Amino acid sequence: xxxxxxxxxxxxxxxxxxxxxxxxxxxxxxxxxxxxxxxxxxxxxxxxxxxxxxxxxxxxxxxxxxxxxxxxxxxxxxxxxxxxxxxxxxxxxxxxxxxxxxxxxxxxxxxxxxxxxxxxxxxxxxxxxxxxxxxxxxxxxxxxxxxxxxxxxxxxxxxxxxxxxxxxxxxxxxxxxxxxxxxxxxxxxxxxxxxxxxxxxxxxxxxxxxxxxxxxxxxxxxxxxxxxxxxxxxxxxxxxxxxxxxxxxxxxxxxxxxxxxxxxxxxxxxxxxxxxxxxxxxxxxxxxxxxxxxxxxxxxxxxxxxxxxxxxxxxxxxxxxxxxxxxxxxxxxxxxxxxxxxxxxxxxxxxxxxxxxxxxxxxxxxxxxxxxxxx
Amino acid sequence: xxxxxxxxxxxxxxxxxxxxxxxxxxxxxxxxxxxxxxxxxxxxxxxxxxxxxxxxxxxxxxxxxxxxxxxxxxxxxxxxxxxxxxxxxxxxxxxxxxxxxxxxxxxxxxxxxxxxxxxxxxxxxxxxxxxxxxxxxxxxxxxxxxxxxxxxxxxxxxxxxxxxxxxxxxxxxxxxxxxxxxxxxxxxxxxxxxxxxxxxxxxxxxxxxxxxxxxxxxxxxxxxxxxxxxxxxxxxxxxxxxxxxxxxxxxxxxxxxxxxxxxxxxxxxxxxxxxxxxxxxxxxxxxxxxxxxxxxxxxxxxxxxxxxxxxxxxxxxxxxxxxxxxxxxxxxxxxxxxxxxxxxxxxxxxxxxxxxxxxxxxxxxxxxxxxxxxxxxxxxxxxxxxxxxxxxxxxxxxxxxxxxxxxxxxxxxxxxxxxxxxxxxxxxxxxxxxxxxxxxxxxxxxxxxxxxxxxxxxxxxxxxxxxxxxxxxxxxxxxxxxxxxxxxxxxxxxxxxxxxxxxxxxxxxxxxxxxx
Numbered sequence: 001x002x003x004x005x006x007x008x009x010x011x012x013x014x015x016x017x018x019x020x021x022x023x024x025x026x027x028x029x030x031x032x033x034x035x036x037x038x039x040x041x042x043x044x045x046x047x048x049x050x051x052x053x054x055x056x057x058x059x060x061x062x063x064x065x066x067x068x069x070x071x072x073x074x075x076x077x078x079x080x081x082x083x084x085x086x087x088x089x090x091x092x093x094x095x096x097x098x099x100x101x102x103x104x105x106x107x108x109x110x111x112x113x114x115x116x117x118x119x120x121x122x123x124x125x126x127x128x129x130x131x132x133x134x135x136x137x138x139x140x141x142x143x144x145x146x147x148x149x150x151x152x153x154x155x156x157x158x159x160x161x162x163x164x165x166x167x168x169x170x171x172x173x174x175x176x177x178x179x180x181x182x183x184x185x186x187x188x189x190x191x192x193x194x195x196x197x198x199x200x201x202x203x204x205x206x207x208x209x210x211x212x213x214x215x216x217x218x219x220x221x222x223x224x225x226x227x228x229x230x231x232x233x234x235x236x237x238x239x240x241x242x243x244x245x246x247x248x249x250x251x252x253x254x255x256x257x258x259x260x261x262x263x264x265x266x267x268x269x270x271x272x273x274x275x276x277x278x279x280x281x282x283x284x285x286x287x288x289x290x291x292x293x294x295x296x297x298x299x300x301x302x303x304x305x306x307x308x309x310x311x312x313x314x315x316x317x318x319x320x321x322x323x324x325x326x327x328x329x330x331x332x333x334x335x336x337x338x339x340x341x342x343x344x345x346x347x348x349x350x351x352x353x354x355x356x357x358x359x360x361x362x363x364x365x366x367x368x369x370x371x372x373x374x375x
Numbered sequence: 376x377x378x379x380x381x382x383x384x385x386x387x388x389x390x391x392x393x394x395x396x397x398x399x400x401x402x403x404x405x406x407x408x409x410x411x412x413x414x415x416x417x418x419x420x421x422x423x424x425x426x427x428x429x430x431x432x433x434x435x436x437x438x439x440x441x442x443x444x445x446x447x448x449x450x451x452x453x454x455x456x457x458x459x460x461x462x463x464x465x466x467x468x469x470x471x472x473x474x475x476x477x478x479x480x481x482x483x484x485x486x487x488x489x490x491x492x493x494x495x496x497x498x499x500x501x502x503x504x505x506x507x508x509x510x511x512x513x514x515x516x517x518x519x520x521x522x523x524x525x526x527x528x529x530x531x532x533x534x535x536x537x538x539x540x541x542x543x544x545x546x547x548x549x550x551x552x553x554x555x556x557x558x559x560x561x562x563x564x565x566x567x568x569x570x571x572x573x574x575x576x577x578x579x580x581x582x583x584x585x586x587x588x589x590x591x592x593x594x595x596x597x598x599x600x601x602x603x604x605x606x607x608x609x610x611x612x613x614x615x616x617x618x619x620x621x622x623x624x625x626x627x628x629x630x631x632x633x634x635x636x637x638x639x640x641x642x643x644x645x646x647x648x649x650x651x652x653x654x655x656x657x658x659x660x661x662x663x664x665x666x667x668x669x670x671x672x673x674x675x676x677x678x679x680x681x682x683x684x685x686x687x688x689x690x691x692x693x694x695x696x697x698x699x700x701x702x703x704x705x706x707x708x709x710x711x712x713x714x715x716x717x718x719x720x721x722x723x724x725x726x727x728x729x730x731x732x733x734x735x736x737x738x739x740x741x742x743x744x745x746x747x748x749x750x751x752x753x754x755x756x757x758x759x760x761x762x763x764x765x766x767x768x769x770x771x772x773x774x775x776x777x778x779x780x781x782x783x784x785x786x787x788x789x790x791x792x793x794x795x796x797x798x799x800x801x802x803x804x805x806x807x808x809x810x811x812x813x814x815x816x817x818x819x820x821x822x823x824x825x826x827x828x829x830x831x832x833x834x835x836x837x838x839x840x841x842x843x844x845x846x847x848x849x850x851x852x853x854x855x856x857x858x859x860x861x862x863x864x865x866x867x868x869x870x871x872x873x874x875x876x877x878x879x880x881x882x883x884x885x886x887x888x889x890x891x
Contacts, residue, residue, distance in 0.1 A: 229749055229750055229752075230748050230749050230750060231739055231740045231745045231748050231749070231750060232748060233750075234732075234739050234740075234750060238725055238728075238736070241725045241726075241727050241728065242721070242724075242725045242726070242727075244721045244722050245721070245722055245723065245724060245725050245736065246725075247684060247704060247722075248682075248684060248704060248714070248716060248722040248723065248736075248737075249704070249736045249737045249739075250703070250704040250705030250708050250709075250737060251705075252703070252705075
């Protein structure tokens with residue numbers, strides 16, 4: 001009896017860990033290959049990785065910085081994953097994130113002036129963050145509506161919307177929203193009011209970890225709950241898995257497509273808003289380059305599972321954070337991190353390679369991320 | 376044909392899959408110029424056996440002999456070498472390539488490195504002439520009918536010098552006329568010395584075309600017989616392992632109030648052609664109205680329009696006196712409609728979802744499955760367990776993805792979901808297409824039971840036998856119009872057949888009568 005129970009437990013554990021197997025082996029293989037590359041260019045892989053781990057996890061400050069780096073990755077990764085679940089490929093997180101940051105910054109620095117009064121933080125913070133969420137939702141909702149009602153492909157449209165968003169942001173930060181301080185030489189907004197700032201968790205200099213990180217973890221739970229426990233999530237997943245069956249079941253497919261993209265955009269906007277209100281206290285041109293694109297990678301590595309995304313985001317955050325110390329200690333350029341990240345993605349996306357190397361039997365059903373260009 | 380001319384023999388083939396013994400010491404032989412039917416329900420092990428002969432699987436034990444010599448088949452290449460050709464259920468053709476290009480694919484004839492299309496075309500023409508298969512080597516495959524594409528697949532095997540042909544469920548995709556054509560071709564091939572293994576689960580076809588019949592069930596060979604020594608009921612009970620009632624038992628209908636009224640309905644298809652042209656009819660509670668017709672006469676679009684999946688061009692639809700013309704699916708479903716859709720995998724199911732989730736696909740948002748927009752998973756699971764029991768769905772658990780179920784059980788999931796809701800009208804489109812005998816029997820029984828409980832049923836089917844077995848009244852559709860509505864008692868296969876071909880009996884009678 002005991003052995004059956006034990007077997008059952010091991011089987012359950014196996015089922016639980018099985019989805020982690022390929023991503024784990026992908027990371028492992030990428031690290032090995034990265035080590036070989038470091039060796040070939042004349043570095044010491046062991047020292048490099050030691051530096052990397054030290055930089056990412058070696059001290060309370062390092063841990064704090066890893067969390068800071070991971071925060072926008074978690075939000076934006078969730079954004080992309082939510083779109084994926086609805087059968088939509090949101091390439092536009094970058095633009096949605098930029099507009100979220102701009103909107104949060106505007107409300108953050110300008111609202112007290114408009115109202116000619118100071119605002120208590122418990123009102124100002126939600127307003128600033130909410131403005132960012134709304135801006136992201138609109139910027140994501142537009143390509144969603146275009147997809148639903150005109151059939152315009154969301155991949156093309158979100159890419160185009162990125163260009164529009166990034167150029168408008170550039171104009172705003174160089175023009176109407178530029179920090180008027182005479183000492184300012186860069187394209188950035190003024191600092192947001194103190195009342196709009198999300199405080200750090202610890203009041204210790206050098207520990208920048210803020211409540212936004214906690215909010216990000218919370219959002220993963222919320223997204224998981226929304227997708228798997230609510231009727232709206234059922235509708236989003238059904239539209240993503242089989243739009244014909246969704247229509248047959250009476251689901252308003254066009255509305256759900258629009259809403260999925262708006263929710264995805266909202267999460268990306270939240271990423272931008274949190275960077276402004278909890279970390280930088282302003283929006284500056286070029287601060288966010290790549291978050292929206294890395295988010296696609298993170299969603300892929302996390303298999304579109306909110307908790308997988310937390311792990312993937314922390315991994316990416318740790319690598320970005322640790323790479324500075326690695327470069328300082330070993331003079332190996334931080335760019336090697338981009339190479340390793342690219343390798344991880346390659347192996348996750350083309351998981352047949354990993355399955356072949358490690359002789360893992362393929363699943364009969366594969367994860368289909370999007371229904372392709374014709375979708 | 377002599378008894379000694381065994382061209383292919385499989386001896387004691389055993390193949391174990393995880394959890395299933397797909398083939399258990401299966402033996403079968405094939406004579407020269409013979410059509411040998413392999414009959415069995417879905418999952419009986421027919422396809423596994425053929426995939427072993429074709430080199431897609433390796434048997435765990437057992438041997439294959441070709442012309443008396445033992446051969447080892449590692450891959451399809453080996454089996455082609457041995458003269459075995461296979462036509463799969465799903466064609467392996469490239470639509471934008473010509474027939475000749477498709478046929479030489481993988482076996483290209485070249486002249487100094489340049490494709491010699493002309494030589495291929497000539498050879499295809501010779502083959503099609505020799506075996507009586509009409510195919511034009513220069514047409515694009517995408518422009519061919521399904522029946523013609525199948526002929527291309529057959530020529531493809533002949534082109535590779537196959538003299539043993541395996542046809543896997545070849546009639547599943549064909550119209551009745553195309554099926555007749557295929558049988559003619561099969562007989563011609565056999566007469567010219569080609570040996571054919573014909574896999575199917577349709578009893579009529581086996582009796583019509585086979586020289587010998589081997590029945591498989593649950594991985595075993597149940598027996599081998601000849602068409603003149605058996606009949607449909609005998610074959611059915613061999614297949615299923617118990618007595619099967621092929622005729623539907625039902626009492627006369629007691630029609631009550633009207634539940635569906637269609638007035639002058641016109642519908643466009645995807646190419647904006649009017650394929651339903653001013654159709655009017657009604658369905659009463661407690662009766663089954665069957666819509667007969669050759670596939671492609673507007674039945675699909677009619678069903679889609681009635682259920683809200685397709686916009687209507689003009690006309691009115693009333694369900695229980697409520698105008699639902701032009702409404703979206705949800706309000707129509709909420710008037711009390713159950714819909715068994717024609718394409719169960721496209722419309723009826725989300726294949727990646729569990730059985731439990733699919734069983735609430737249309738009412739997941741209603742109590743008790745949802746409260747305040749939150750799914751009540753325990754209620755969803757409870758519902759699934761009850762329906763699995765009530766409708767005898769064969770699934771290991773409610774949490775298995777429906778993609779893992781057989782076609783018959785997938786259909787049962789849909790039937791269970793649709794019939795367990797409070798409904799007044801059932802629209803069933805091709806409810807038994809592609810299903811095995813046992814499942815067909817079951818679904819027919821359920822449809823009649825719904826009628827007897829006072830539900831109006833609109834049955835749309837291309838199987839005339841099914842229409843005649845179930846319906847109380849029969850409407851025949853031809854080119855988007857209803858030719859006539861006949862009481863089932865007065866309908867004969869011949870009279871329906873004429874209507875299906877677009878000939879009205881009065882016109883036919885006039886034509887036959889001498890002119891004054």
